[in-house]
Amino acid sequence: MMFLYASLVVILVLLLIIQVARYMDGRLRVLMYHKVSADGKKDFLTITSDDLEAQFQYLQREGYNPILFSDLVSYTVSKKALPSRPVLITFDDGYRDNFTNMYPLLAKYNMKANIFLVSSWVRDGKQATRSATKEGEEYLRVTDIAAMNPAEVEFGLHSLDHKSYSELSTEEVNVDIAGSKAMLTAKGVLFQPCLAFPYGAYPRRNARKQWDFFDVLAANQLALAFRIGNRINRLPLRNPLLVQRLDIRGDDSFQKFVRLLKHGKRPFS
Numbered sequence: 001m002m003f004l005y006a007s008l009v010v011i012l013v014l015l016l017i018i019q020v021a022r023y024m025d026g027r028l029r030v031l032m033y034h035k036v037s038a039d040g041k042k043d044f045l046t047i048t049s050d051d052l053e054a055q056f057q058y059l060q061r062e063g064y065n066p067i068l069f070s071d072l073v074s075y076t077v078s079k080k081a082l083p084s085r086p087v088l089i090t091f092d093d094g095y096r097d098n099f100t101n102m103y104p105l106l107a108k109y110n111m112k113a114n115i116f117l118v119s120s121w122v123r124d125g126k127q128a129t130r131s132a133t134k135e136g137e138e139y140l141r142v143t144d145i146a147a148m149n150p151a152e153v154e155f156g157l158h159s160l161d162h163k164s165y166s167e168l169s170t171e172e173v174n175v176d177i178a179g180s181k182a183m184l185t186a187k188g189v190l191f192q193p194c195l196a197f198p199y200g201a202y203p204r205r206n207a208r209k210q211w212d213f214f215d216v217l218a219a220n221q222l223a224l225a226f227r228i229g230n231r232i233n234r235l236p237l238r239n240p241l242l243v244q245r246l247d248i249r250g251d252d253s254f255q256k257f258v259r260l261l262k263h264g265k266r267p268f269s
Helices: 002-023 049-061 069-078 097-108 125-130 142-147 170-186 207-219 254-263
Strands: 027-033 035-037 046-048 065-067 086-093 113-117 153-157 194-196 224-229 243-247
Touching: 035 049, 035 097, 046 049, 049 097, 049 254, 069 086, 069 153, 069 194, 069 224, 097 113, 097 142, 113 194, 153 170, 170 207
Parallel strands: 027 086, 027 243, 035 046, 065 086, 086 113, 113 153, 153 194, 194 224, 224 243
Antiparallel strands: none
């Protein structure tokens, strides 16, 4: 009888340890989205609002805690603690459907989102009436950005006009980042010192150019920079200027979303 009781205690302790480890796994997941459709359209860049809602429900149910850029900056720079199971939800390019279709879901599911803006695509005053730009896409207006609750949405940089950093010289990258910051500032848009590389690209094969590239990021006072990579980041971050993101494709199944969220990219998966 005592053996049975002791065995039960051991099992309960192990279950408790597993549960604690589940919530305190010392890792950061960064999700990368783009567009959100309300009409059921989906492709590799576009997720339906229904599918996004299902993913938000899953994150909430599984105890993931959404954070903002500023939370991760504070953790990286000032060692301010993050919540258990942190997840950074990001959207690239600044499509207007992030405001019309994604934003209403945030409060409903206690989520937070972060949008990387291409500065020249943000519509202001005179441009607002002609917000359809590149290939008919519609991008965020300054009034949309101002209407979003800063406790739910923060903004970062995604270049001046979406040129690949792997194809630009170091000086051109410097001009691009500085110009992107200046343009958002002129439009009255507040942003965090966070940058997502267009196409996830940066100079990878030239060691000297890569070194100079990271010097440019530091000189522009960027605290965090993001690639793709499809892997989960261990905390503390090994390199805050090469944070990896999980590419959440709109045409993938819910089951694939769950696998990617749990495990990241794995060989032969």
